[in-house]
Amino acid sequence: METLTPAVFHILLALADRDRHGYGIMQEIEERTDQQVRMGPGTLYGTLKRMLESSLIEECDERVDPDLSDERRRYYRITKKGRRAAAAEAERLQALVRIARAKSVLRSAWLGRERG
């Protein structure tokens, strides 16, 4: 399976537990990454468009967030293919982390941060 871009992987993770609209996806990513990853509407919808075309996600009609129901909001749902792609990417990253541990890269980075 192809390597996912960070933006695609973040969006798939945001949709893994529930359907969300664009701003909901943005918020989830910001909260989860402690404001380290922030996507603007241009990046978000450009990525969503490509993900729709490659069937990693699909649009859904149900309004999950009735308080924020607005005609303009579009809700997205992860597909089976998207879930498989996210799992494959997570495994790939896990394997990289194992290598980093084996080569003591992760430990030295952690020690460096502690000293700093």
Next chain:
Amino acid sequence: MISEVLYRILLKAYPARYRHNYEEAMVQCFCDQLRAADTSGKQFRLWFRTMIDFVLNVPARYLEIQLRTAPGFYSERARRAIWMAGLEAGSSLQGNVEIPLLGGEEIGLEHLLLGTLRNDQELANVLLGAHGTETIARSIHAQRAHPRRSLRPHYRDRPPLSEGCKKALAKAAQEAQDSNTRVSSRQILLGILHQDSSLAARLIRENALDLSCLRSSSDPPAAGPEV
């Protein structure tokens, strides 16, 4: 309010079709961000990030369009197939002769199917047998839900691609990328087949003698004039 108006003005720089699909959602998203930015400092930072987002993404959207329409991306036959699908969706008068075509408000999967089959007779013969294309054309005429649009005198103003058609072509592009080739007639048909519930996909499945030829690695040599 002023911010929303300014953001809408910025969005006009995006390609028209992209804007048609995403403008309202993007404005909604920006307004949500604006509501969350409750101090002038936060609003300034939001505008700063928005401008960076804008500068990076507008060229990217145009580049995507360029790449997808680049001559190297589609084989000659695939390009002709899409061109013929446009003809199927419109209707044409050549001289004083009306060419009987499907018509429609946009290029749908049925148009793309007929365009591909009529443009690649060799593949159509292998896939469907000698008269398979016309059998499919008759079935589409009989089963299509959309009424035919009135004749247009000229077919240069190609109708837009339907969502199903875009997905089929995106799938075809993915198939081509996976096999490291350009998009061919075969891959367009595979893309159409991927739209499971469509009339076009059903007609291929019902009429195909052997679908395995679509996975064959070699494309029959292109023939006929370039488009």
